[in-house]
Amino acid sequence: xxxxxxxxxxxxxxxxxxxxxxxxxxVSRQTINSIEQGRYTPSLPLAMRLARYFDQxxxxxxxxxx
Amino acid sequence: MMSKAFRACGSVRGRWIGSISFALCGLVVxxxxxxxxxxxxxxxxxxxxxxxxxxFLAVGGRSESIRAFRGDLRDERxxxxxxxxxxxxxxxxxxxxxxxxxxxxxxxxxxxxxxxLGAIGGVTYLGAYTYGMRR
Numbered sequence: 001x002x003x004x005x006x007x008x009x010x011x012x013x014x015x016x017x018x019x020x021x022x023x024x025x026x027v028s029r030q031t032i033n034s035i036e037q038g039r040y041t042p043s044l045p046l047a048m049r050l051a052r053y054f055d056q057x058x059x060x061x062x063x064x065x066x
Numbered sequence: 067m068m069s070k071a072f073r074a075c076g077s078v079r080g081r082w083i084g085s086i087s088f089a090l091c092g093l094v095v096x097x098x099x100x101x102x103x104x105x106x107x108x109x110x111x112x113x114x115x116x117x118x119x120x121x122f123l124a125v126g127g128r129s130e131s132i133r134a135f136r137g138d139l140r141d142e143r144x145x146x147x148x149x150x151x152x153x154x155x156x157x158x159x160x161x162x163x164x165x166x167x168x169x170x171x172x173x174x175x176x177x178x179x180x181x182x183l184g185a186i187g188g189v190t191y192l193g194a195y196t197y198g199m200r201r
Contacts, residue, residue, distance in 0.1 A: 026141065027141035027142070027143070028130050028134070028139055028141050028143070028144060029130060030130050030131075030143075031141050031142075031143040031144070034143060040143050042142070042143075043142050046142060
């Protein structure tokens with residue numbers, strides 16, 4: 001199942017680079033890019049960590065692409 | 067419990083471990099070739115191949131792809147890629163072993179050593195599958 005995410009929007013709103021967001025979450029820049037492009041669906045722990053980082057709920061950051 | 071996603075990303079030690087591991091693999095191959103009396107050209111080729119890759123990994127710079135390959139950059143996505151690559155490589159090896167086993171049988175031979183190699187692969191797969199299903 002493909003997931004849409006608002007990670008790019010949330011990241012750019014805060015003026016963060018993919019590399020700095022990746023460093024903050026201990027994942028690679030390529031992984032942040034893949035999540036933003038919808039090519040990689042993160043695990044639940046990483047999705048929760050992303051949502052917490054942006055002070056959002058998981059379902060506010062990710063949604064089904066159906 | 068700490069998730070895979072939150073493991074430390076990158077270390078100088080990891081960089082050298084990846085490179086030195088490759089160099090050691092090359093050294094083992096070279097020693098085996100020397101013991102087996104391989105021609106000098108083959109030994110030089112092995113030294114150049116493994117040494118070249120080890121040096122490339124050591125001085126490979128900050129590219130995330132190279133860092134992930136040599137093992138000093140890890141996260142859950144890179145682990146998944148690694149797992150899929152290993153699974154595909156394993157499937158190719160099993161396929162080659164099965165084909166070689168059948169060819170050996172068709173030539174009227176016992177199938178050795180491919181029968182044992184196939185058995186090791188099959189037993190390992192069943193063991194891992196059973197373990198995974200019980201977790």
